[in-house]
């Protein structure tokens with residue numbers, strides 16, 4: 578089964594909470610037809626299913642903490658296998674969250690060809706998430722959890738970018754290059 582994705586083209590999409598990862602992925606999908614897999618969306622789907630595992634995930638996500646590495650990785654892997662026959666490549670959005678997650682992904686699935694780093698200032702991210710929180714219904718789009726997600730991003734996830742910069746595969750995307758309104 579896992580053989581099906583052995584040679585898949587992989588792009589990691591990394592950026593802070595509310596930096597616009599999902600928004601940028603949609604643009605790439607429209608242009609290049611890659612398959613977009615958001616690790617956060619996969620986790621929220623599990624929560625929405627009402628399963629026992631979903632309940633445990635909900636509690637972690639509400640606090641802005643990271644769910645266990647194996648849980649996310651298994652979900653991404655299953656989703657990749659399910660799409661392997663129709664996919665030109667995969668945008669893995671919101672993963673890796675820490676260097677260890679990247680290392681495990683590479684051991685179990687494969688190496689990324691590229692890392693898209695979606696850059697935004699922390700004030701911008703906070704503003705967007707507070708706005709989104711008015712309608713998103715996301716339990717983590719509130720001031721207290723947003724602060725924790727940001728702290729964790731700077732502490733655990735920024736080192737991921739440095740790690741892959743060492744391999745020369747990081748491409749930075751920010752509003753100026755994308756003609757955003759901000």
Ligand SMILES: Nc1nc2c(ncn2[C@@H]2O[C@H](COP(=O)(O)OP(=O)(O)OP(=O)(O)O)[C@@H](O)[C@H]2O)c(=O)[nH]1
Nearest residue numbers: 593594595596597598599600617705709757758759
């Ligand atoms: N003004 C402006 N808003 C944006 C831009 N990109 C994204 N947004 C908004 O910012 C919010 C967060 O964007 P997402 O694409 O969901 O960001 P994300 O990084 O996937 O967010 P998380 O999954 O929560 O990490 C949404 O409400 C978007 O509509 C942009 O370039 N300009």
Ligand SMILES: Nc1ccn([C@@H]2O[C@H](COP(=O)(O)OP(=O)(O)O)[C@@H](O)[C@H]2O)c(=O)n1
Nearest residue numbers: 594595616617638641642643644649671672
């Ligand atoms: N690889 C991942 C992705 C998401 N998550 C969890 O899911 C939450 C939402 O992730 P997300 O990528 O949709 O959103 P942001 O926190 O980036 O805004 C995170 O705050 C984590 O609790 C995780 O633990 N591990």
Ligand SMILES: [Mg+2]
Nearest residue numbers: 598599615617
């Ligand atoms: Mg997202």
